[in-house]
Amino acid sequence: MPLPKYIVRLTDAERTDLEDLIHTGKHRAAATLIHARILLKADVGPGGPGWDDARIAEAVACGASTVYRVRQAFVEEGLTAALFRKKPTGRLYRKLDGAQEAQLITLACSTPPAGRTHWTMRLLADRMVELQVVESISPECVRMTLKKTNSSPGYRNSG
Numbered sequence: 001m002p003l004p005k006y007i008v009r010l011t012d013a014e015r016t017d018l019e020d021l022i023h024t025g026k027h028r029a030a031a032t033l034i035h036a037r038i039l040l041k042a043d044v045g046p047g048g049p050g051w052d053d054a055r056i057a058e059a060v061a062c063g064a065s066t067v068y069r070v071r072q073a074f075v076e077e078g079l080t081a082a083l084f085r086k087k088p089t090g091r092l093y094r095k096l097d098g099a100q101e102a103q104l105i106t107l108a109c110s111t112p113p114a115g116r117t118h119w120t121m122r123l124l125a126d127r128m129v130e131l132q133v134v135e136s137i138s139p140e141c142v143r144m145t146l147k148k149t150n151s152s153p154g155y156r157n158s159g
Helices: 012-023 030-042 055-061 064-077 080-081 098-109 123-129 138-150
Strands: none
Touching: 012 030, 012 080, 030 055, 030 064, 030 080, 055 064, 064 080, 098 123, 098 138, 123 138
16 A cells, blocks of 8 residues: 655745755754755645655655655644654653652661561562652662662672
8 A cells, every 4th residue: 555645835935944944054953954855855836846755865865754754744744843853752750859769778778678688679669668758669760770879789889
């Protein structure tokens, strides 16, 4: 099944903006300049060359899939979306603040529970919840926090 064709028709203002973007000499991200060139070459409106994807890809030294995605973004979301990369949406925020990290480190350096010779990541996570330092925390978060601080149980020079 062939991919849908996204037809790029630039207004005079958009064309002027893209040409200015390329020719002003300001420092721009390389991807932004490539996307601007793609749109200019893909324009089927008056004054536009209306090149096909393979020819555009060869002319601007990028992949055909990049040309396709830029066309698609322009048609579906507009000029700004086609030019600039999207900000990452899957940002993971820190689970522990500084005070909570300090409590975790103090706990990890303390004497392990009775019947244990050392703290495990799961034991530390469970104890942090027991002490109501956090509502929930994974052993992996505990591991990453301790790794970052060189206070990991078993670390040669911890403490």
